[in-house]
Amino acid sequence: MTLTASPKLGGYAALGAAGLLVALVSGLPEAAVLGLPFIVAVLAGLALVERPNLRASVEVDRDRLLEGEDVHVAVTVRSTTDVPWLQIAWHVPQGLAARGGRYILGVRLAAERSAVLETDLSTARWGVLPLPNPLLRAHDRLGFFRFEGSIDLNRTLRIYPRPETLRRALSPAETQMFSGNELSRVRGDGIEFADVRPYVAGDRPRRINWRLSARSGQLHVNEMHPERNADVVIFLDLFSDVRSGGQGTLDFAVRAAASLASYYLARRDRVGIIGFGGALRWLKPDMGSTQIYRIVDTLIDSEVLLTYNWRGIEIIPPRTLPPKSLVVALTPMMDDRTVDALLDLRARGFDLAVVEIMAEPFTVQRPSDAARLAHRIWQLERTATRLRYRRLGVPIAQWRLGEPLAGPLAREREFGRQNRWLRV
Amino acid sequence: MAPRLTTAGLALCGASVLGAVSTAVATDPTSLAAAAGRSAWMIPGGLSLGALACLVVGLRFARPGPIMAALALLGAAWLLGPGSSTWRSLTALAGGWLLAVAEMAYWSLDFQAAGTNSRSVYVRRAATTAGLVGSSVVLSLVPELNLFAAPTVGVELTVAGLLAVAALIAVAAALAWRLRSEEGSTDASADLKRSTS
Numbered sequence: 001m002t003l004t005a006s007p008k009l010g011g012y013a014a015l016g017a018a019g020l021l022v023a024l025v026s027g028l029p030e031a032a033v034l035g036l037p038f039i040v041a042v043l044a045g046l047a048l049v050e051r052p053n054l055r056a057s058v059e060v061d062r063d064r065l066l067e068g069e070d071v072h073v074a075v076t077v078r079s080t081t082d083v084p085w086l087q088i089a090w091h092v093p094q095g096l097a098a099r100g101g102r103y104i105l106g107v108r109l110a111a112e113r114s115a116v117l118e119t120d121l122s123t124a125r126w127g128v129l130p131l132p133n134p135l136l137r138a139h140d141r142l143g144f145f146r147f148e149g150s151i152d153l154n155r156t157l158r159i160y161p162r163p164e165t166l167r168r169a170l171s172p173a174e175t176q177m178f179s180g181n182e183l184s185r186v187r188g189d190g191i192e193f194a195d196v197r198p199y200v201a202g203d204r205p206r207r208i209n210w211r212l213s214a215r216s217g218q219l220h221v222n223e224m225h226p227e228r229n230a231d232v233v234i235f236l237d238l239f240s241d242v243r244s245g246g247q248g249t250l251d252f253a254v255r256a257a258a259s260l261a262s263y264y265l266a267r268r269d270r271v272g273i274i275g276f277g278g279a280l281r282w283l284k285p286d287m288g289s290t291q292i293y294r295i296v297d298t299l300i301d302s303e304v305l306l307t308y309n310w311r312g313i314e315i316i317p318p319r320t321l322p323p324k325s326l327v328v329a330l331t332p333m334m335d336d337r338t339v340d341a342l343l344d345l346r347a348r349g350f351d352l353a354v355v356e357i358m359a360e361p362f363t364v365q366r367p368s369d370a371a372r373l374a375h376r377i378w379q380l381e382r383t384a385t386r387l388r389y390r391r392l393g394v395p396i397a398q399w400r401l402g403e404p405l406a407g408p409l410a411r412e413r414e415f416g417r418q419n420r421w422l423r424v
Numbered sequence: 425m426a427p428r429l430t431t432a433g434l435a436l437c438g439a440s441v442l443g444a445v446s447t448a449v450a451t452d453p454t455s456l457a458a459a460a461g462r463s464a465w466m467i468p469g470g471l472s473l474g475a476l477a478c479l480v481v482g483l484r485f486a487r488p489g490p491i492m493a494a495l496a497l498l499g500a501a502w503l504l505g506p507g508s509s510t511w512r513s514l515t516a517l518a519g520g521w522l523l524a525v526a527e528m529a530y531w532s533l534d535f536q537a538a539g540t541n542s543r544s545v546y547v548r549r550a551a552t553t554a555g556l557v558g559s560s561v562v563l564s565l566v567p568e569l570n571l572f573a574a575p576t577v578g579v580e581l582t583v584a585g586l587l588a589v590a591a592l593i594a595v596a597a598a599l600a601w602r603l604r605s606e607e608g609s610t611d612a613s614a615d616l617k618r619s620t621s
Contacts, residue, residue, distance in 0.1 A: 006530070007530075007533075008488065008526075011488060011491070011492040011495070012526070013596070015492065015495055015499070017589075018496065018499075020589050020592075024582060024585050024586070024589075028503060031499075033515045033519055034502060034503070034515060034518065034519040035499075035519070036563060037519045037522070037523040037564055038526070040560040040564075041556055043596060043599065046596060046599030046602075047599055084545070084548050084552070085548070085549065104540070106541030106542065107542045107545065108542060108544040108545050139534070141552055142552060142556060143534060143549070
């Protein structure tokens with residue numbers, strides 16, 4: 001622990017010395033008498049100071065939690081010496097808020113006794129947060145010295161985004177080979193009726209439509225749509241994050257990505273993720289319960305990285321962007337690189353849907369005419385970009401602040417129903 | 425009331441009392457301030473007001489420098505104020521009072537950090553302060569009561585005073601060196617053993 005002398009020590013020594021000096025110079029013994037208590041205090045402080053011997057431990061009840069959940073932290077300090085005033089301080093990191101308990105505690109710690117500082121921290125936003133080191137400050141008896149140190153905690157909290165429960169999301173245009181919950185466009189074995197056709201040798205008798213066969217005098221069989229799984233790639237725009245008041249577009253994008261991943265993985269679809277930004281990151285599509293953990297672990301590390309050395313979408317391996325996969329893009333549409341990359345994907349024939357996280361609620365409009373004009377031009381440019389997507393048959397829906405994710409997804413489904421002819 | 429405000433209030437009250445007494449007794453014709461004539465009380469009064477202003481500034485902005493200046497001004501006001509031997513004989517008490525004011529003011533600075541302290545912290549600190557002030561007053565009374573038959577003026581006294589100062593400095597240096605050597609021999613990280621779970 002680091003030893004620090006209080007300014008009081010120097011002040012008292014100076015006052016005592018001044019008293020003696022004045023007494024010697026001016027012949028006033030009262031000056032020495034006035035300064036004597038300060039000299040006594042300094043000498044007593046130097047004689048009585050004792051280095052504390054502290055042992056500290058920190059308990060964190062869990063290090064993985066969902067947004068909005070609380071974590072309980074307890075710092076226990078034990079001393080082998082008597083500490084007249086021990087302060088245990090806990091710096092609440094940004095992104096956490098002290099909900100209960102105390103985060104600075106001052107106690108008198110008797111020898112072989114322990115003191116506990118308990119704090120409940122509530123989480124407001126997903127992310128990986130290193131827990132700060134608790135600080136200890138021990139004062140000596142007379143307040144002349146401070147012994148300060150910190151407990152090297154080296155722990156991080158992994159706060160996962162809380163997924164929204166979705167009853168329906170977007171249906172992919174094409175399905176894959178494995179069985180799943182998505183109704184395939186092709187015909188085969190399944191339970192959903194598709195059509196009837198004349199019987200050919202090799203058809204299973206149980207597929208014969210007896211009513212139609214009796215009426216037409218020729219054997220007909222029913223055709224079915226099989227249930228297949230789909231490949232879904234969640235495209236996260238990490239080029240921009242419009243923030244205001246502790247919230248930002250990236251917060252909503254990550255929550256939406258977690259919700260979509262949970263929804264599609266529950267339907268036995270293969271889900272992958274692409275983080276497109278200053279650092280291009282991807283996760284190969286896969287199915288199963290472990291994939292959701294991989295995805296959320298990738299998501300909570302998401303951040304906007306400003307760099308000129310960014311890489312385009314073309315370097316992503318083909319297995320990460322499989323053919324016939326549905327690409328759901330989550331973007332505030334603030335960066336042209338993302339807009340171009342998505343149009344590139346559409347040109348390559350991917351089934352693309354864009355959820356635009358509205359940046360307007362996070363922007364501050366200045367009252368001047370020039371600012372109003374600039375804001376209007378900016379909005380017109382965004383409208384033009386939306387029209388570009390729609391002309392290419394890409395459903396794009398705006399996700400407004402406070403609206404459930406199901407809202408924009410429903411609007412995109414409606415767009416898909418009305419514009420089936422646009423699909424390539 | 426918050427402990428910081430309480431201790432600051434006590435320090436201000438103590439300083440006011442000491443300043444008022446110094447000013448009130450300055451009218452004595454034997455006081456040093458009496459050389460100023462009929463307005464003798466103005467010298468210790470001004471010094472006391474200056475001390476209060478410094479104290480307020482130091483406590484408000486949590487700066488130790490103005491507190492030290494306030495203590496020096498209060499001491500100067502006491503030296504210039506009382507003239508009669510009755511009041512002069514109370515210098516040891518005034519020194520103790522000044523120390524109590526200083527303790528309260530610096531204690532107030534220690535409460536800058538927010539948070540809660542257990543009651544035992546206050547009790548212990550108050551008891552320690554009281555003990556320190558009491559013992560220092562008793563020790564100050566030794567020269568005040570002329571317990572040792574010593575000359576009141578002269579080269580001998582000056583030499584004795586210088587020797588006493590040198591002895592005090594030596595004692596303080598020895599104590600400080602003890603602390604320094606302790607710090608050097610102790611590994612800082614060894615003091616704070618980590619055991620996280």
